[in-house]
Amino acid sequence: MQNFEIQTPTKLVFGKNTQHQIGTLIKPFAKKVLLHYGGGSVKRSGLYDDTKKSLTAADIEFVELGGVVPNPRLSLVHEGIALCKKEGVDFVLAIGGGSAIDSAKAIAVGVKYDGDVWDIFDDKAQITAALPVAVILTIPAAGSEMSGNSVVTNEKLGRKYGMGSDLIRPVVSIVNPDYFTSLPKEQLGYGVADIISHIFERYFTNTVNCDITDGMCETILRTVMKNALLCAKDMSNYEAWAEVGLGGIIAHNNWLGIGRVQDWACHGMEHELSAFNDVAHGAGLAVLTPAWMKYVYKENINMFVQFAVNVMGVSQSFRDPDAIVLEGISRLEQFYKKIGLSLTLSELDIPESAFEDMAKKATGAFFGNEHGIGNFKKLMWQDVVEIYRLCK
């Protein structure tokens, strides 16, 4: 086990009807709030009205900015920053999924930064301050409700970059799985693919002696997959969504990643798909993950045997480890299919002609600085092209 530090100060409030507590919960931090959200779903579900009512009851002023889209855009972040500055906003409240939350975090940082907030995503500046952020979650997927991360798309440059700091961990997150039961069915697949990818990115490692975190990753993977299938059968199953939602939080608050080298190649490769063709993040991850597994598993086959046996329940003879691993990967592909996900890039309208540019962007080679991606196996741009080809 490696040395590590972790601090997860977010107050998590989970369960039925918890949205009514938002005003009381953020009162100690907030005088004037930016209410930040996407489109009509928060209005149809009643959450928008419940939130305004709770803020008003707690005597908290607010202004609002809707219009967040999946793969949230830098232009709306700029608009939010300007609005907050003009209105003297001191707190950002996201209601929605990862996109609304990530956009809210970027606004919270931008209000406290003198230059263009994109400098921070582009590693040209550090986060030194941010407005406090809270969340009422409506889609379990990104894990942004308890993470210190934000991913935003610069639509002019066609780049999707992330930033991270403990300063942008939400101070309060309300998670009411009732909202998940009315999601469109494709969100189940997208969300679950993202959740299990957050675990895979931490799970697949060459660090040894990580029994506690290995075991936690494995049990949460099994539980999320089992309950995702229950949701697929009956989208109104509150208890199954509660397991998926809690799994999604722990998947990305980094308790599963402590003491071990993490990977993150699949997220890096996927961000290029989303930037190129506005692919849903989870849809891209479901295509890339099995291909990545096939490409890298021989690097440390025992880690993948452990995955196939402990997570995917493969129980055939251990005398042929390659067969065990490939059966595990095949079961993962079957799982993705069962929750409605595609398995090829052509289904996502990503042509082979785009592979080289995307691979070079993902690894830095496009910008003359090829740092590569991933730690389980370091991937350079030619590796990434090979992986894209495996899923064409």
Added chain:
Amino acid sequence: MQNFEIQTPTKLVFGKNTQHQIGTLIKPFAKKVLLHYGGGSVKRSGLYDDTKKSLTAADIEFVELGGVVPNPRLSLVHEGIALCKKEGVDFVLAIGGGSAIDSAKAIAVGVKYDGDVWDIFDDKAQITAALPVAVILTIPAAGSEMSGNSVVTNEKLGRKYGMGSDLIRPVVSIVNPDYFTSLPKEQLGYGVADIISHIFERYFTNTVNCDITDGMCETILRTVMKNALLCAKDMSNYEAWAEVGLGGIIAHNNWLGIGRVQDWACHGMEHELSAFNDVAHGAGLAVLTPAWMKYVYKENINMFVQFAVNVMGVSQSFRDPDAIVLEGISRLEQFYKKIGLSLTLSELDIPESAFEDMAKKATGAFFGNEHGIGNFKKLMWQDVVEIYRLCK
């Protein structure tokens, strides 16, 4: 799954040589520190000197109070409170195990409370403020390094009571498993019995649909037990101690208890053993836990079948669930023996003549207010006597 709230803001710094960071880590909170510890072991290990050096390098003043003993005493807490008030201390730093930490938390609360701090343990007053507390852990057991709890013994009254509040969660906890490798061997058993009891108290529940937390409890129980046996073979095994130490933190920071009704009967019954005869807390838990299991399992046998199969690895025919459960309990008893623990109250010098008074104290009947203990099965004083008898 039940609605829940959780907030675990402690900054956890884990691994080799991390003790040298203490000054830097607490600098934002501390001008003048009470350094609180037990006996000579922190001096022999060099931790005492390392701590003083780090505080001095960070320009933090300190006074000190040693002499904490297992089942920490109210009289020393009173002494610490008086010292802090006299010296204008604004921060309490515990170096040691659960006893030093719990004593430090009680001092931190007492400095900010006008009456006798025992009022709070005795439920006559609430915690409304406390000095911030930090920890350098030397014994993995109590989980107090990341919990909001403290247990102190009023040696005049012969009572051992706990208090809880998020205000006493440490702001910083440093955990360096190197210190565990030089513990006396009996501390391995005491510590591990306490750790797995913290999980059992949360695990055994009648709440259904808790897949995520069920699975996390089970994997951490298996991992701690496996690694405890490695420590028993070779007390210098850093990696095994790191697993036990990390397991001990998660066992009690309450991520395993969210969304489920918890039990806590064994802790209640054990506190009376410690108060009666100064028994080591872990030693008492190891005696009581299997007896409690035998007494209560029929209340919800499926929960105990799950324990026997998923934690203790029992794989015999499911047609005889009682046999599965009893085999699971028997394996737990064997485990306790292997790490050096006793299985009877007579070995702990607790005579049968003491049972009735202890049972009445544990359940409140002694004080004319029989509230009972436990939630898996509510136990009244006669039940507790029966359980004590099962392990005489």
